[in-house]
Amino acid sequence: MRSASPPRKFPGHGFKVISNIEKLEEENWEWYKPGLFYPVCIGQVFNSQYKVLGKLGYGSCSTAWLCRDLRGHKYVTLKVCEMNSPSVRREIAAYSHLDTVTTNNPGALLVRGLLDSFKAMGPAGEHQCLVHEPLGMSMETLRQLSPGRKLPEPLLRAFLTHVLQALDFLHTDAKIVHADLQARNIHLRIEDESILRHFEAAELSDPSRRKIDGDRVIYESRGLIRPEKPGRPILCDFGEARFGKKTYIDDIQPYVYRAPEIILDIPWTYSVDIWNVGVMTWDVFENKHLFSAQDSDGRRSSLQHIAEMVAVLGRPPLDYLQRTETSWEYFDRSGNWKGAVEIPTISLEDSEEQLGGESKALFLDFLRNMLCWIPEERQTAKQLLNHPWLNK
DSSP states (O other), X not given: OOOOOOOOOOOXXXXXXXXXXSOOGGGGSTTXXXXXXXXXXXXXXXXXXXXXXXXXXXXXXXXXXXXXXXXXXXXXXXXXXXXXXXXXXXXXXXXXXXXXXXXXXXXXXXXXXXXXXXXXXXXXXXXXXXXXXXXXXXXXXXXXXXXXXXXXXXXXXXXXXXXHHHHHIIIIIIOEEOOOOOGGGEEEXXXXXXXXXXXXHHHHHSOOOEEEETTEEEEOOOOOOOOSSOOOEEEOOOTTXXXXXXXXXXXXXXXXXXXXXXXXXXOBOTHHHXXXXXXXXXXXXXXXOSOOOBOTTSOBOHHHHHHHHHHHHOSOOXXXXXXXXXXXXXXXXXXXBOOSSXXXXXXXXXXXXXXXXXXXXXXXXXXXXXXXXXXXXXXXXXXXXXXXXXXX
């Protein structure tokens, strides 16, 4: 039996106050409105159970906090969502669906579960709250701490092995499309709880910087220390997840990670996640996007995005283009490029700068098994797990 959680009283002074002129963290979202985000305070207790110890981070529609479960006497992560967020409704639906899946697939252990959920009343209305196990650094944070901001090849292979195992479970057993695979949604499991105790002690001795705007406080996030022995990567964040249909037509994925079928309005399925793994792999290994998806003025551009895909993948097959009328905005009826921008002179071989010889050839082959115009030609997660580059 765990020992009772000791009282925790957080200091009301000794912290740096940030100017109200400066935008802090979630305030930088262009859609940010104070009423949408719950004004969480360190020391606050949610649902008579979860005491807030400090801010772990923020997302496009939520903030994340390390808490102490006063009943279970353990650390948890509390995700407090903005009001009326469609992504949180999808996330709860996905977790409810996952609870119904019975499987022996080892990938099921690599998907973050939901411990509890409840609603909290804020100044402007109700906010959905989700409780998870605490996790450590994200793949993105680890990349930023790596030399040249590039994950070393052995570490990348280890990450991808676990990610593909998680995807195999989601696609094969749970029948879920994640739809938002990116390095910040993959976190290391915490094997040493002293990391969390260190976080709590740091907040008590050196309180987080914060911005005070009337009765609303916005805190600066505090990072977790890097563990000596990292745990296994865990796939998180099901706010864009889809399940229950064979194909979908929604607009999904981070802009530079969009699969061609998303841009061309072709119904999509599990294979969009495989495309995501491919472009994410390039990002974290090369420290640059494979596709910029920007015009010469730095604005988002589907035209430029497709042109770059043609440069890297070659011209798409005509029968693929015939799946959608949107294709003819970029190609003529014979499948020739007619876009208003030139096809850039780039290739995977010339752009890849980390490897040489057989390692480079295997790595590029691994990518090409994911980065295919035709979704049905992309290998499945299970097939990719057997690729020789991953098993060097």
